[in-house]
Amino acid sequence: MSQAKRRIDHLVLAVRDLDAAGLFYERLGFQVGARNRHPWGTENRIVQFQSSFLELITVGDASLIPPHSPGHFSFGAFVRDYLAKREGLAMLVLDSGDSKADARLFAERGIGRFEPFFFERKGRRPDGSETHVAFTLAFAVDPGVPNASFFVCQQHYPDAFWNPVFQQHPNGATNVGSVRVEAADPISHAAFLRAFTDGEREADAPVFALRNHGQIEIATQASQGGLTDFSVHVPDVAAVAIRLEEAGIPYVARASAITVAAVDCFGVNLHFKTTS
Template sequence: MSHGLDHIVHAVRDLDAAADLYRRLGFSVGARNVHPWGTHNRIVQFDRFFIELLTVGEPEKIPSHGDGALSFGALQRDYLAAREGLSMLLLASDDAAADLRRFAAAGIAGGDLFSFGREGRRPDGSVVKLQFSLAFARDPLSPQAGFASCQHHYPENFWNPAFQVHANGARAATAVVMVADNPTDHHVFLEAFIGTRDLRSSSIGVTAQAGRGDIEIVEPVSLRDQYGITVAPEGEGARFVGLRIAADDLDVVERLLRDHEVSAARHVGRLVVPDVCGATLIFEQGTV
């Protein structure tokens, strides 16, 4: 059972340039972290959700995919070989091993449990221990989208209110937006991934309520109508295109973006920022 959205991976080719763009968007961005398998990241944190800006920093260290098992580093490397953008969604978990067993029973498991740790730093510079376990899932119809659940073994060392204050007033991610020619084709996978049948289907798509934040899959025409986004066809299945973010005041966000020369447009009561290193950020009024 999902405990909500935990984080989304935003794969970028130039990590520092992406961090600078996110700062211009009004976000607080963390320092560079280095993974032993060759990827580097920087974090934009909210209360119990974060955006992981990630790049391949040391390609020679990236492990290959195993027999029926996913390599996190190889997945991001292969994604970046074709494009930048939102590459993987991870749900919050208090037992990744149990999630993996559930995924396996549903036929969507993506390999063995992936556990790792690293050091983190608090705002005062003190070092703390961080450790995570990931259970990968595969939507066989969506080769361009990665899925997993994420267990934080020392959550008290990771989540920090000091990192969650943003100049744009952003408070939370309300939904991850995906696009697919036939959203209902992914209904069964979403049910198995989230562990609930609480999905809503309509003429414009499918929405899965993850407990804290939604996963929304819409048709291209609905993506255009709801968010003003037009995407070119790119392979099969569903793929991530945007992240909806609740902010205190859209007028404040709009002024900040204008001052920082970031293009944005109002659309159906939202403020849409296209082409943020291949992703679309969608600000909407309200706190969560």
């Protein structure tokens, strides 16, 4: 198994009630950031780790969402349409050092012909003072997995975004570990992921290893398909189990992992795992 050049940048978790989801993730033991608003109608709250983050997202003002158009992927429209069907893990995002170049690369590889998408917004430092962050996104699509979207994200002011204060979580979580995608045709989706992750093109690879101990797992579609599971690294799963019991959150313990099922976790299976 060869390691791709990219790492998991973040996961986009679509929820219908952003405040309820934020409260739930706090009960899980995460530090959840304040609400942010996008000019295209979505709103988010962020759970930041050492080199990745979770983006809890909802639709705030549907009237602001632009439609999809030739060559333009509408982030807001995808989230809106996803939430019309379900809640859950809607988008997998890897890092990028040059999203414009990646957009050209995705077009050459036949996995996305979309213009790069630049946006910026104000942010808050831990002391409450204002800061400025900006991003450029390059999208890729696998038609065989319609319930998921994939893109890479270039951060233009990373020092204004990443902050150790935001990365301290009561449950000890340090990073996103793995993501599971279910596809009707896993072999075809593996070819897509080889192009998307920039990993070596190993035939029928069930797992793509990423930088910073991350990985993407491919499985045969069991239900709706798409991105169904993710894990976070924690130092002590036993301590997580105690926290969940105290919070009244159901879980299943298996070996060195604790799982909160999708039915209890806004549509996605969440695994707490110890780092190996």
